[in-house]
Amino acid sequence: MRVSVVGCGYLGAVHAACMTEVGHEVVGIDVDEAKIAALSAGETPFFEPEFGELLERALSSGRLRFSTKSADAAGSQVHFVCVGTPQKAGENAADMRYVDAAFTALADHLAPGDVVVGKSTVPVGTATRLAARVAEVQPGATLVWNPEFLREGFAVQDTLHPDRIVYGLPEGPAGQRARAVLDEVYAAPLAEGMPLVVTDYPTAELVKVAANSFLATKISFINAMAELCEVAGGDVSALADAIGHDDRIGRRFLNAGLGFGGGCLPKDIRAFMARAGELGADQALTFLREVDTINLRRRDRVVEIARQVLDGSLAGRTIAVLGAAFKPNSDDVRDSPALDVAARLHGHGAQVRVTDPHALANAARIHPDLRYVADVKQAVADADLVLLLTEWREYVDLDPTELAIQVRSTTIIDARNVLDPQAWRNAGWTYRGLGRP
Numbered sequence: 001m002r003v004s005v006v007g008c009g010y011l012g013a014v015h016a017a018c019m020t021e022v023g024h025e026v027v028g029i030d031v032d033e034a035k036i037a038a039l040s041a042g043e044t045p046f047f048e049p050e051f052g053e054l055l056e057r058a059l060s061s062g063r064l065r066f067s068t069k070s071a072d073a074a075g076s077q078v079h080f081v082c083v084g085t086p087q088k089a090g091e092n093a094a095d096m097r098y099v100d101a102a103f104t105a106l107a108d109h110l111a112p113g114d115v116v117v118g119k120s121t122v123p124v125g126t127a128t129r130l131a132a133r134v135a136e137v138q139p140g141a142t143l144v145w146n147p148e149f150l151r152e153g154f155a156v157q158d159t160l161h162p163d164r165i166v167y168g169l170p171e172g173p174a175g176q177r178a179r180a181v182l183d184e185v186y187a188a189p190l191a192e193g194m195p196l197v198v199t200d201y202p203t204a205e206l207v208k209v210a211a212n213s214f215l216a217t218k219i220s221f222i223n224a225m226a227e228l229c230e231v232a233g234g235d236v237s238a239l240a241d242a243i244g245h246d247d248r249i250g251r252r253f254l255n256a257g258l259g260f261g262g263g264c265l266p267k268d269i270r271a272f273m274a275r276a277g278e279l280g281a282d283q284a285l286t287f288l289r290e291v292d293t294i295n296l297r298r299r300d301r302v303v304e305i306a307r308q309v310l311d312g313s314l315a316g317r318t319i320a321v322l323g324a325a326f327k328p329n330s331d332d333v334r335d336s337p338a339l340d341v342a343a344r345l346h347g348h349g350a351q352v353r354v355t356d357p358h359a360l361a362n363a364a365r366i367h368p369d370l371r372y373v374a375d376v377k378q379a380v381a382d383a384d385l386v387l388l389l390t391e392w393r394e395y396v397d398l399d400p401t402e403l404a405i406q407v408r409s410t411t412i413i414d415a416r417n418v419l420d421p422q423a424w425r426n427a428g429w430t431y432r433g434l435g436r437p
């Protein structure tokens with residue numbers, strides 16, 4: 001099928017390459033000229049495992065091209081809208097300007113029978129509004145809402161083999177025709193037996209924010225338990241293992257530590273609260289405010305422990321920060337807890353040296369005031385304190401004995417609870433986790 005993908009960020013670029021991989025002919029469209037030039041040359045504008053090879057394969061198949069011109073969407077039967085919906089400055093609500101611009105750009109290029117597929121995470125009610133716009137410019141075209149659940153770091157696998165597919169369809173024959181088109185687009189994952197949920201627009205929109213709210217709640221729940229463990233002398237990791245054995249609870253997303261960040265969870269729960277307020281249902285989501293608060297309190301806690309272990313003063317102390325990305329296997333620093341903690345320590349007068357395997361360039365754009373170094377060795381040289389803030393494999397695998405020789409003081413805060421406390425203590429370190437004795 002001929003497919004266009006509007007918006008070539010983490011979601012759209014991967015989606016475009018994956019659609020090519022499963023046999024479609026794809027054009028990826030974005031207004032960012034530098035991004036389009038890079039993607040066209042087979043260069044990945046962001047770090048995402050497996051994406052480089054996939055992009056190369058897709059480009060050399062001759063079935064994938066990139067363009068800055070929305071007119072190049074003409075001729076495609078399916079148009080995916082994959083643009084971002086960031087948090088509005090100074091507000092909880094989502095900024096819809098990129099979604100609206102994408103629909104404006106597509107308007108002149110739709111033909112009868114085309115299917116427009118919204119994948120962006122949007123406030124519930126958006127699809128109904130946009131369907132009316134599509135009907136106005138091209139009555140023969142149909143809008144489908146098809147949320148995306150990919151995780152950064154696993155984007156390629158999650159796109160090729162999603163754990164479920166959701167279609168939000170309009171009622172009537174147009175919806176059924178659009179469904180048949182999407183079934184063809186997703187023939188490969190559907191043939192693998194992927195669960196398919198077919199529903200209406202509002203449910204499809206809500207599925208996405210409900211899923212992210214649940215995940216955020218799970219993380220804040222275990223972080224609240226970490227706070228309890230700290231005052232009661234318990235161990236939150238053992239607690240998570242024990243409750244996680246209950247299938248109804250499950251162990252995944254119960255890792256206590258510095259909390260969640262990134263381009264989705266934080267802004268999605270805030271936008272969901274804002275939308276609930278507009279719909280007069282703010283009470284239903286009041287708990288998400290608490291989820292957000294617990295999450296942000298993790299950052300305060302790490303700064304507080306740093307101050308404690310440095311005998312009450314951060315000013316002038318040398319602190320090695322391992323990790324800037326919001327999570328490992330990503331170079332994304334949007335709402336990164338790690339980078340936020342580094343910036344706060346710097347604000348308190350500490351000499352902070354930040355390292356990360358892939359996120360330094362992005363981090364430097366947001367926080368040019370911080371000092372960045374290429375590797376762990378440079379970060380920890382003569383450090384008074386080491387902070388592990390993003391659990392990259394290479395940090396989890398650090399040898400405590402080897403590292404002990406390089407620092408000034410053998411004190412580490414493991415803000416992701418990923419190190420073996422006993423092994424580090426045996427090597428002479430003062431080890432502090434979060435919610436661990």
Ligand code: UDX
Pocket residue numbers: 148149150151152153212215219252253254255256257258259260261262263264265326327
């Ligand atoms: C998330 C959703 O998982 C995905 O389905 C959706 O499409 C987009 O948002 P992503 O932002 O890539 O994906 O990251 P995710 O792996 O969910 O992690 C989010 C944050 O939670 C990270 O900062 C991570 O460090 C943190 N986290 C995750 C924890 O603190 N503890 C955990 O147990 C799990």
